[in-house]
Amino acid sequence: MNRSRNLAAAQIDRLTADLHALAEFVDASMPGWTRRALAEPYRESRSWVAALMKSAGLEVSRDKAGNILGRLPGQGSRPGALVTGSHTDSVVGGGRFDGICGVLGAIEAARCLQESGVQLVHDLLVVDFFGEETNDFGFGCFGSRAAAEGIPESFLDRRDQDDVPLHERLAVDGIDPGEIGTPVWVPGTVKAFVELHVEQGPTLAEQNLPIGVVTAITGIERLIARFLGRADHAGTRAMTDRRDAMVAAAQAVLAIQRTGCEAPVHGVATTTKVENANPSPNVVASRVTLQSELRSIDASWLHGARRRVSEQILEAAQACGVDVEVDWSTDNEVVPTDLVVQDTTAGVLDGLGIPWMPIPSGATHDAVHMATLAPAGMIFIPSRNGGISHSPDEWTDAQDIATGVDALAATLVALDRTVA
Template sequence: MTAAPQPVADRIGSTWQEMADLHDPDLPGWSRVAFTEPDTAGRHWIADRMRTAGMDARIDAVGNVIGVLPGTAPSAPAIVTGSHTDTVPGGGRFDGVVGVLGAIEMVEAFREAGVRLRHELRVVDFANEEGNPQGVMLVGSRAISGHLTPQHLAATDAEGTSLADVIARAGLRPEEIDTCRWDAGEVAAFVELHIEQGPVLEQQGASLGIVTRIAGIENFVVDVLGRRDHAGTTPMNARNDALCAAAGTILAVERLAASGADSVGTVGSLTTSPEATNVVSEMARVTGEFRSPHAERLAELRDRLAAATAEQDAAWGTESTVRWGQVDDPTPMDDVVSEHLLDAARDVGHEAVRIYSGAGHDTVQMAHLCPTGMIFVPSAGGRSHCPEEWTDLSAVVDGAGVLAQAILRLDERL
């Protein structure tokens, strides 16, 4: 097996710092929220870095940055790698960024060593992986897989602003989403390098993980209708308090998710009307999600949440409606690609462990097009989606080295 050229640690560190500097100074951490000015600046910076590394680069209609390195066999389908550089508000410097900058460094190392691939190589910085107030995650990879729909673009936030409006305000062209779609036949495989975003690798003393499957995610909204009354004169036993019923639902989400292995549940927001202490709440809204690697577990959680809200309604005399929003099914990684990743890790001196991903990734959408695999590097303390997110430079270099070796393996054997 041909040995891949080694990534240059100093160059990775330098480009990572330049990327980190492109953040929103008005938000905590290292924020580059999708379709904002810092995100747009970051995407143009990534395109320039791709060109410097020797790729042709373009930005498509929804903001995906796509770098292309031609192969020696023009008829061979492309091998694709990449991740994202947008962040949650108050996010860190590594989530997604490691996979984009690691891939660019790999191409730079290939160019310097004179390595030519048989397959075309595409490196992608996917747009808006993290989601938005409109409730749509994985926007860029959805567009590439052909699963970004007009309904997604028409989705609105609390102020009535549609996702299409947000994309257009960033100088992009949501009306041209069809031009973003790739055909399945043009892609041979996709590999994503990413930080773990959890504590497992660090706890096991492992330097690398190869992902077995990615959790399914189901978003929900529970709307609770109670009765508006005077808070000072209505006895406690005569109230139909929507906020109290909603509070019981929130506790039920935690209880239900904790009742089985490999599932989590999170409530992200609670709103109530009216917002006054002298009025019993008439309406409340709970927004959250469940995650599990097992579709049957997600189905069970759906049924049990419906039963839990009915119990709260019976206790408080309220009426609750549960609506399920975006659903991403659990996504297993391809066995053949994953074996190549494990072998690539061994080739460069690492015994990687198999690991499940509780976080969603662009790989979920790329799995609609081709066989997929993921490489994880450790997250210090398991921290992510926060300013304290950290992965040692040596771990990033290790991950980029395994990615390079994996790409050579796939290029030779697919």
């Protein structure tokens, strides 16, 4: 622990310059800082990230899933690498900090180690994971999922709004679909994983604390409900004689909202899309599709809520004379972070005199998939401006990022001596 006190501190000016430089790579036709996977601004930005890693003294490569890797060799006496990083893609209309702090912060941590003359026993691997945000094909965490588990063929055959299959889109980015059906990273590659990330919520800022040690990452259950009613003239069909699919869908939206509001501890429920197949203003809706999700770090509540939502949707549809099909998919199960990583991070923070709190993550992260390979943990830094995220108004202070980098670098040094 005393050695971590001697680590060079993160340089705020350098971090700020990196953030500003990366923010230049955006889709000018979209709002905010939009940099989506499978689009040209993202491709250009990742060439810049690779160059930044190289200038920071890292050995740069790209794996079969498109992940950019920067390696800082260790002394070579122990197998497996300590891995840290996140993602640099964004949602449409996103901000400048989500994921990005985890990549640029990991590069800065590697600089700090080198500037301090600290050589780890294990290799250090800094990663910019490919396409963490949910894509047009209905799933996220592409790079980390491919690294740890592989991408199922059924995912590769999914089509976007232009009816183009994912495997064709990937080819443009030089990713061979035939190479990612099984895990891209060899078992034993990762000894431990730590991800630095902005909180994407208001808790740390409200508590006036600089660091959160993540205890668990939310499970996500996604729902697609298809309502089939009867098309009628909106001006002549009596209200009591309608099979209105939109009314049934509206009842489902409210049922989903109630479910989230009734969660005892940590649970949320969100409807993101309601689409009428025939949006003519004078036709009673006959085919409506709804998309929603449930999230919680409480697996028992999550599974029970899924059952209750299904029952309430069916009951409301029947009352409207509407047929309904309900399809669920599990985006990821609840993932507790590793206790050794938690305790190591907490001990480092106590030793450095940095206040912290345990905190769950309501968002999913690449750490979910890395946890299938090795002990995994996360370090949160505050989201200012009311905790807004996935928005151009997202904000994290430069000092908060620097504190997070200091915590990350010291944690990596401590883990290097903790993990076998």
